[in-house]
Amino acid sequence: MCLLSIHYCVLTLQRNRIASGSLRDIDHKLQGSPGDSVLHLISILICITLQIIGHLRPQFPNTMATPVFCGIDFGTSNSSLAIANQDDVFLIPVENDHKTIPSAMFFARKDNEAFFGRAAMERFLNRNPGRLMRSLKRVLGTPAMRQGTMVNGELMKFDQIVAAFLDQMKQKAEADCGTELKHVVMGRPVHFVDNDPAADQRAEDELKAIAKSLGFGHVGFQFEPIAAAFAHEARVTGEKLAMVVDLGGGTSDFTVIRLSKDNALKHDRTSDILANTGVRLGGNDFDKDLSLARMMPELGFRTTYGTKNLEVPSYHYFDLSEWSKVNFLYTNRTIFQAKQLLRETHSPEKYGRLINVLEQESGHAVLAETENIKIGLTNSDAYVASLPFIDKDLQINVEREVFNAAISTKTQRIIEAAKQCLESAGIAADAIGLVIMTGGSTEIPLIQESFRALFPAAEWSEENKLSSVGLGLAYDARSRFS
Numbered sequence: 209m210c211l212l213s214i215h216y217c218v219l220t221l222q223r224n225r226i227a228s229g230s231l232r233d234i235d236h237k238l239q240g241s242p243g244d245s246v247l248h249l250i251s252i253l254i255c256i257t258l259q260i261i262g263h264l265r266p267q268f269p270n271t272m273a274t275p276v277f278c279g280i281d282f283g284t285s286n287s288s289l290a291i292a293n294q295d296d297v298f299l300i301p302v303e304n305d306h307k308t309i310p311s312a313m314f315f316a317r318k319d320n321e322a323f324f325g326r327a328a329m330e331r332f333l334n335r336n337p338g339r340l341m342r343s344l345k346r347v348l349g350t351p352a353m354r355q356g357t358m359v360n361g362e363l364m365k366f367d368q369i370v371a372a373f374l375d376q377m378k379q380k381a382e383a384d385c386g387t388e389l390k391h392v393v394m395g396r397p398v399h400f401v402d403n404d405p406a407a408d409q410r411a412e413d414e415l416k417a418i419a420k421s422l423g424f425g426h427v428g429f430q431f432e433p434i435a436a437a438f439a440h441e442a443r444v445t446g447e448k449l450a451m452v453v454d455l456g457g458g459t460s461d462f463t464v465i466r467l468s469k470d471n472a473l474k475h476d477r478t479s480d481i482l483a484n485t486g487v488r489l490g491g492n493d494f495d496k497d498l499s500l501a502r503m504m505p506e507l508g509f510r511t512t513y514g515t516k517n518l519e520v521p522s523y524h525y526f527d528l529s530e531w532s533k534v535n536f537l538y539t540n541r542t543i544f545q546a547k548q549l550l551r552e553t554h555s556p557e558k559y560g561r562l563i564n565v566l567e568q569e570s571g572h573a574v575l576a577e578t579e580n581i582k583i584g585l586t587n588s589d590a591y592v593a594s595l596p597f598i599d600k601d602l603q604i605n606v607e608r609e610v611f612n613a614a615i616s617t618k619t620q621r622i623i624e625a626a627k628q629c630l631e632s633a634g635i636a637a638d639a640i641g642l643v644i645m646t647g648g649s650t651e652i653p654l655i656q657e658s659f660r661a662l663f664p665a666a667e668w669s670e671e672n673k674l675s676s677v678g679l680g681l682a683y684d685a686r687s688r689f690s
């Protein structure tokens with residue numbers, strides 16, 4: 209125990225050095241370094257000496273005498289980490305006392321210092337100079353993963369960025385548990401990328417390599433809706449044929465599964481899982497639809513220019529409506545092109561706002577306000593958004609019907625994916641006894657209505673919407689690795 213704890217301290221020291229350091233440090237860590245092996249050797253020598261002396265106590269009191277297993281839900285919008293030992297499964301607070309952390313990072317322009325989660329969003333929304341990153345999961349499996357992105361003047365690979373994000377969660381969990389975590393089951397959507405099995409596999413491989421680089425020697429994967437089902441299983445009475453509806457920020461995933469307390473004890477659940485389906489559609493896409501329907505027109509989307517009354521180019525508006533693309537717009541070339549058109553536009557006030565957003569790099573703030581409108585419309589019929597950073601008097605009033613109309617096509621596609629899951633399972637909707645609604649996007653009233661209409665008689669479960677996947681992954685890790 210003593211040996212493990214001291215060795216762990218040295219590892220933590222190494223990591224803290226990296227987490228609070230520059231992007232180059234993070235890169236260095238992913239690749240390993242000669243300095244690390246020297247520290248490693250020193251740690252072993254210290255441990256042996258102290259063991260001989262036999263005077264020191266463990267630095268981290270290990271509250272868990274039994275082995276610990278870890279589940280990580282790296283979500284498009286929010287992430288969580290849960291731990292399982294032989295007796296218990298629980299979430300670890302991953303940002304101060306919070307058991308979920310927004311999957312966001314902010315790199316300060318001054319020194320590239322990295323901030324995570326709420327701290328990142330706060331810095332960004334307070335307009336500190338630097339670069340915000342959100343929806344990093346959407347980059348997995350895509351060509352952008354290899355290309356990387358410029359962060360405050362330095363090229364950074366996305367695997368470095370994702371590794372830094374997951375590492376700070378792992379460190380927090382290890383400090384809480386007093387032991388190094390070696391076994392993890394990571395969540396994955398049914399499809400990271402639609403209709404492209406090679407890209408889908410690449411995404412999983414990329415995430416696996418990142419987990420290994422962080423010191424997880426044993427890495428497994430589980431579909432996120434299956435994990436959510438495992439988390440709910442402890443509360444199921446009798447045997448239930450359940451459908452999990454997991455609608456997150458980036459994907460919508462479905463599972464038809466037989467749940468019961470007895471089934472939960474089985475190592476192999478293959479015979480209980482009847483079908484899985486998923487589409488790469490989620491809350492981010494609803495933000496995009498709402499942005500294009502209501503925000504972008506205020507910035508000149510669909511206005512005209514020149515003697516031929518042509519529509520202004522639309523790509524700025526599409527990129528400004530997508531979390532993973534906003535950053536790519538802030539180039540001198542884009543601003544120069546937009547400014548050239550300003551002379552010919554028929555809506556100079558609105559088009560001028562677009563240039564303002566590009567120059568001020570405030571696209572993320574517009575999108576954050578769009579998300580606020582969407583969430584506001586869950587409990588109210590109308591919402592008034594303020595955008596003083598564009599124009600001090602600019603307010604946009606949005607009614608729920610407008611939002612519903614904007615997302616109706618994608619909602620229909622999500623319902624179709626759920627029906628496809630029933631079809632693959634070979635059952636009718638009325639055979640489902642329990643519907644488990646999980647993921648933040650299941651809060652949307654139109655989504656609720658649509659699924660209630662599909663399963664009018666089923667029992668309904670909506671607990672732990674933002675953390676059930678993480679918990680279920682830890683259950684799964686214990687079942688696989690113990």
Ligand SMILES: Nc1ncnc2c1ncn2[C@@H]1O[C@H](COP(=O)(O)OP(=O)(O)OP(=O)(O)O)[C@@H](O)[C@H]1O
Pocket residue numbers: 282283284285286287311345432455456457458459460490491492579582583586646647648649650651652673674
């Ligand atoms: N009250 C609400 N009304 C509408 N949408 C909401 C609400 N609360 C959260 N959301 C949306 O839910 C999404 C985040 O849900 P969640 O945390 O389950 O996603 P995730 O697990 O990070 O994503 P994924 O599983 O797709 O990788 C965001 O798009 C967010 O805007």
Ligand SMILES: [Mg+2]
Pocket residue numbers: 283284432454455456457647677
């Ligand atoms: Mg999720």
